[in-house]
Amino acid sequence: MAKRITIKSIARDLGISHMTVSRALSNNPNVSKATRDAILARARELGYVKSAAASAMRGDTTRIVGLLLPNIVNEFYARFANTLATTCGQNGLHLIIHLTNDDPQAENIAIARLCEVQAMAVVMVPSPGGDELGSAHLRAMKVVQLIRQRPQVRQAAAVLVNDRDAIVQAVARLAQLGHRSIGYIGADTGLSSGRDRLAAFQQGLAAAGLPVNPGLLRTDAPSFTMGRDYAGQLFTAEGATAILCGGFEISNGALNAFMDLPRARRSQCAFVGYGDPSFYGWIDGGLSTIRVPVDRLAHQTLAVVTDPDPVDDACFSFGAEFVDRGLSRI
Amino acid sequence: MAKRITIKSIARDLGISHMTVSRALSNNPNVSKATRDAILARARELGYVKSAAASAMRGDTTRIVGLLLPNIVNEFYARFANTLATTCGQNGLHLIIHLTNDDPQAENIAIARLCEVQAMAVVMVPSPGGDELGSAHLRAMKVVQLIRQRPQVRQAAAVLVNDRDAIVQAVARLAQLGHRSIGYIGADTGLSSGRDRLAAFQQGLAAAGLPVNPGLLRTDAPSFTMGRDYAGQLFTAEGATAILCGGFEISNGALNAFMDLPRARRSQCAFVGYGDPSFYGWIDGGLSTIRVPVDRLAHQTLAVVTDPDPVDDACFSFGAEFVDRGLSRI
């Protein structure tokens, strides 16, 4: 194991003081051209890299950003992580990804770890049922809540989606096509997203003159299996002819149940997903869905992270869009 | 901005030496129960977290693993990152993701950054045309090459896929169904994966008694657009009735071209993808594909990363599987 190249080792090597090396390497003008050139040449030759640990210890920012996601397989999260990682790279930031599986405990552990490495910011999709963001660990880091928002204790920025209009439109369209038994599957009301989407759905029903049938509503901790199981129930036991999904994971789970319906039955049913993965356009002639502007969310997130001005509780909201690729008439 | 809690601040707080605090917090037995309890209580109360920077500077390992991927939207890379991130979390490791877009320059920058933070290991899908892995930066880090392998200068472990049999089987099946104009799109031969898959394809043709038609072969730097464009050419200009893909991104791109074919034409053509994203089973009654055992790759990768014993140039290979979900007969 070759020893690490440091400014001191270079200095010894050249018979000068390590401060001169430091200055040369950080473009301090107070170094003679001759020595500077010699230093830079030697540093390049030996493959010197500045120790981030030493910088961090001196109090410089670490340029590390933490990203807490339920998973990274769901195409929405994947796309978000993709553009955030790309833009982070362009800005010289490291992106550390921790997956929470929507488990508050995993979330807390990840936050503690990020605190250890002195991440400058944490971007997180808050898990349902987690602590309020008062944790001592978070004091030192900028926090950006994504998609969902927790009851706030501390100032924490949020980048959210306003999907009310899109959801109302989707319900209106389903009603227009003759659907009377429209099921809804969404997150429980511990999260802002759960409350808001459910309210939008109910508003849509009201606008269409349809009653709210509690038997057709399913809210719970959102997950793939939860979406799949409830969709199965709604389509079979509850006799729903249409389903609207209120979450990314839920949507993919519910889609599974939808695709498992006998072909004849499926052609009579309507499915409105949440999020717009590339393949939704290819399935069954095209699935209708609530599309979320993922790139804009990611860019705004980076803007918040890199914003030097600490407007800590800034809150940004981007509109979703109802993508109608055709829905069965009843 | 509240000042950071350190062992010194706790020590001052309690009127003792910071060494005693250090010992108590690292379970050194040489601390009286009374002081130990007081220290632990105070530390918990104040939300003390050990500085990773200080540990790193002392020479302790950083527990940071770097992951370099072309992108993270492709479901194969996403799944790999997902299980690697999950298992890393379980082992107390940080996963830093850098996206390269298969650009060697981005790759080099990412590696330099990871070197700055003293990552203990780098897991990378080598970009086509990049440097040999002799870079001085890599000296200090364990390197694991994923999927593809570069001409080796230095010892670097590899976790690879053996897809020869699966590809040969796929070609055999296409031939059996009457296809005579089978196109192939794959990575160019600068990478091991490009060479091997092309060879397997040609071996498959030979086994089926079909000639190699150079006009039906397309190899280049692999990407989504490359796959889409070449697939379009093969299906139209070259009159291919079937296409076999030799790469994840290529497969999704080629699928785009395939789905763009007029419905009548498409039903006469056969598509064999590479990788098995969840939605391939839902498209067109199910797409056939070469399935790669992504979870096993990820677990092996973690094993290599956490292996204390430096068998540096270890090379692991996992078999792929031809998933036949039905292919058009001609």
Place this chain on the structure above:
DNA sequence: TTGAAAGCGCTAACAG
């Protein structure tokens, strides 16, 4: 059982 000193790599603040 406790404490003091030294050093990991780096730079701000002072000498020369």
Place this chain on the structure above:
DNA sequence: CTGTTAGCGCTTTCAA
């Protein structure tokens, strides 16, 4: 223009 010192947070080594 160049060098010395000190200190960021932590643990190892030696001393009390």
